[in-house]
Amino acid sequence: MPGTFDDLYFYEAVVRNRGFSAAGRELGVAKSVLSRRVRNLEERLGVRLIERNSSHFEVSEIGRDVFRHAQAAKLEMEEAARVAAQVAGEPRGLLRVSVPPGAPAEIVSNGLETFLGQHPKVRIQLIVTHRRLDLIEDRIDIAIRARSDFSGETDYVVKRLGAIRFGFVASPRLIAGRAAMSDLDDLRGLPMLGRDDMHSEEVLLLQGPHGEEQRFRIEPRVASNSINVVLDAARRGLGVGFLPKVITAAPIADGELVPLLPDWQGPESVFHIAFTSRRAMLPAVRLFVDFISERLKHLFTDH
Template identity: 30%
Template sequence: MRREDLADLTVFLAVAEERSFTRAAAKLGTSQATLSFTVRRLEERLGVRLLTRTTRSVAPTAAGESLLETLRPALTEIDGKLATLTELRDKPAGTIRITTSEHAAEAVLWPVLERLAPEYPDVRVEIAVDQALTNIVADRFDAGIRLGEQVERDMVAVRIGPDLRMAAVGSPAYFACHPVPQVPQDLTGHACITVRLPTAGGLYAWEFEKDGRELKVRVEGQFVLNSPALHLKAARAGLGLAFVLEGHVEDDLREGRLVRVLEDWCPPFAGYHLYYPSRRQPTPAFALLVEALRYRDTQRAAQKF
C-alpha cells in the first residue's frame, strides 16, 4: 500500500463516520475542499463511488459500506499498536477518548482527572458528554462510562462508583397545593417533569421497587427536559415533580428547597462502570486511568492514592 492510499483511506473514514465534509474537516483540522478532492481522487483510483453526496447529507454507498467494514477494525488495530509505543516513555502518554453522561463526568471522572493531570502532562483526555448509549467501537472511543445495568455483556466493565439511588422530589409550594403521593401509582395524578430516552425515543417510565415488587409508572406533565439541571429548576419553581439521581438533590433537600417523596420505593442500584472492548490492548495511559477510577472503599483508596 502506498502512503497516499493510507492517508486517503483515513480521510474517507472520517467523512463517512461524520456524514459530513464540514464536520470531518473540523475533526481533521483541514479544509472541506481538501477532503472533497481527496475522496474524489480515492474513488477515481478505485474505480467505484464510495460516497453519495447531496446538498444536505453524505452517506456511504454499498461499496463504501463494504470498505468501512474493513477499515474500522484495521485502523483501530493500528491505533492500538501505535499507542503501545508509549510504553517506551518514562511516563504514560497518549490520548484517551471517553464517552460519558454529564453526571458521571462531573461526579466520578473529573475528580480523578483533576488529580492525575499535573503528574501526567503527556496524557491527553477527550471527553464526549452524551446521554445516548454510544457505540464506542464504531465511534472509536477507548471507553465509555454508564450505569452497570446499561453495559453490554461483551464488554469489560470496571466499577468506578458506589451504588446510586433515585429521588422523587417536589417543592414545598407544589405540595401546598397537591397531596403527597403515598405509592407510585399516585403519580398519575401529579404533574411530572419527564425526559425522552435518547436511544429508544420514548418517554422514560419512572422505575420503583419495594419488597421485591417492581413498578414502572408512565407519568405526564407540562415539560419534557433532557437536562437534570433543568429538571431541578422546574421542580424548585413548583412546576411539577422531578425524578433524579439522589446526588443531584442533596443540597436542595438539606436546605428545604425540595421535599422527597416515595423514598422507600427507591432502593440502591448498580452505579457507574467504565467499559471497553474485551479485545482492547490497554496502553499504559489507559491502564493508569482505569486503576485510578477503580472503585474502592475510602480507606483503601486513601492508602493507594
C-alpha cells in the first residue's frame, strides 16, 4: 500500500473519533499533526478520504473502505505486539535517555540501580546534555527536559511533571551593605554567574512585573553548563545566579541565598518527559517513564 502504517494509524483514530480534536486528545498528538498525516495519506492514495471544514466532517465512500482496512491493519499490529510481548516475556533492549545536567541527571542516575535490578535485560545509555536533541534523528527513546516553546515537537508524547521559573539569587554577603534593589540596573555593579560554557556573554530573557519582556545582557564571572556548579558559586558569593526556583528554595530557606528582584523572572518552562508514540509501545519505555517520573516529581514538591 502506498501509504505508511503511521498515516493509516492516525487516520483510523480520526475517523473513529469523528474528528481531529477528539483523536488528538486520545493519542496525545496535536490536531495539526493529524491533519497533515491524513493529507499525506490522501496524496499518496490519490483520493479524498475526508470532506472537512470548520463545521463539517464527512468520510467519503472510499474513505470508509480505507477506514475498514486501517482498522484491520491496526488490529493485526496490536496482535503482533501481543505475540512479541509473550515471546519476550519481560522488558528488554537498549534505552537511550537524555537528561539535563544537575538535579535531574542525579535523580535519574541514582534510580538506575533499582530499575536495572528490577529489569535485568534492559540496558540504558544516559546522555547528559542541555542540547535540544531530536528524538528521531538522535535515536532518543526518552527525553527529560524543560521547554517553554513546544513548536516542532508535536509528534511527541509529553508527560508533564511541573512548571519551572528562573529568578535572581545571591549570597547575603555578596550584597551586604548595598541599598535595596528595585530595578535591573541595580545588578550592573555585581558579578554575574552564567550557564553558557561556549560564549563570553549571555542574554537572559526576562518577564517583568507587568508581563513585559526584556533581554538582559551579562558577562558572567563564572559560567558552567552544570546548574549545581552555578548554585554552589552563588552560595560562595562569587556572583548573582539566575537559577530555577525549585532548586534555590531550600538554600533561601536556610539563609544561604536571598532572592533579588523577585518581580523579574524567566518565562515559565514545563519540565516534562517526551517520547514518540511508537516507542511508548515498548514495555521498557513505559516502565522507565513511570519509574522515573515519580522520582522527578519530587523536584516540585512544595514549590
